[in-house]
Amino acid sequence: MPLAERMLDTHHQMQGVARDYATGASGEITVATMHAHARYILPGPIANFVQDFPLVRLRLRQGSRADVIRWLSCGEADFSLSSVPEGAFSDLQFHHCYDVHRVVLTPKGHPLTNCKRLTLEDLVQYPIITYDHLLQVWEVAGHELERRGLRPNFVLSAVDADIMKTYVRSGLGIGIISNIAYDSEMDADLEALDARHLFWTAPVQVGVRRHDKLSPHALHLVGLFAPAVQRALQLGGRSLTT
Numbered sequence: 001m002p003l004a005e006r007m008l009d010t011h012h013q014m015q016g017v018a019r020d021y022a023t024g025a026s027g028e029i030t031v032a033t034m035h036a037h038a039r040y041i042l043p044g045p046i047a048n049f050v051q052d053f054p055l056v057r058l059r060l061r062q063g064s065r066a067d068v069i070r071w072l073s074c075g076e077a078d079f080s081l082s083s084v085p086e087g088a089f090s091d092l093q094f095h096h097c098y099d100v101h102r103v104v105l106t107p108k109g110h111p112l113t114n115c116k117r118l119t120l121e122d123l124v125q126y127p128i129i130t131y132d133h134l135l136q137v138w139e140v141a142g143h144e145l146e147r148r149g150l151r152p153n154f155v156l157s158a159v160d161a162d163i164m165k166t167y168v169r170s171g172l173g174i175g176i177i178s179n180i181a182y183d184s185e186m187d188a189d190l191e192a193l194d195a196r197h198l199f200w201t202a203p204v205q206v207g208v209r210r211h212d213k214l215s216p217h218a219l220h221l222v223g224l225f226a227p228a229v230q231r232a233l234q235l236g237g238r239s240l241t242t
Contacts, residue, residue: 029057078208081097095207102177
């Protein structure tokens with residue numbers, strides 16, 4: 001049975017490649033991802049891909065980590081790009097792509113910019129703007145914060161870092177965002193202070209279905225933002241995280 005399955009899998013792959021050549025490199029690729037990666041990581045690679053394969057239709061499905069994994073597992077996406085929620089996913093395989101950590105965003109000249117190493121005590125002195133899902137992290141640490149006499153003031157939560165940056169600029173509070181959402185040129189009026197020692201670092205991974213093979217076009221797209229993952233998938237190598 002395993003040998004027969006591999007033979008059938010190879011047969012389907014050959015049919016897919018033949019269709020690609022017959023149709024002039026056309027087809028469709030669906031990528032399941034989260035907003036931050038769609039907004040800050042994928043625009044450049046996708047622009048290059050469209051130049052190389054103008055007939056291939058691309059679709060981005062954006063949602064939470066749980067949404068992304070569900071879409072991939074159900075076959076509604078060719079591959080995923082996201083951090084992976086806790087749990088076992090026997091039908092999926094993940095390859096490490098890059099890490100995301102947190103930065104504290106302030107206007108230029110803010111008092112926090114004088115801190116050599118930020119602490120929670122420093123942060124809670126100011127109104128805080130952050131992601132919706134980070135509120136749960138603060139809730140988990142609530143007892144420890146209370147024990148230390150710390151009461152954070154969350155004035156705004158959102159899913160879009162650009163919106164949070166707008167309100168930081170307006171003086172509403174300080175922002176806690178992903179480092180990939182900060183651009184030193186586009187956000188030259190803001191300071192991004194390293195906070196990876198205060199919050200966890202999230203590994204971002206490319207996910208695929210364990211027994212499926214990506215099309216040549218999907219592999220090409222992966223290679224535009226994660227060449228090492230592309231090589232691992234082409235060689236059929238084992239992932240670092242399963």
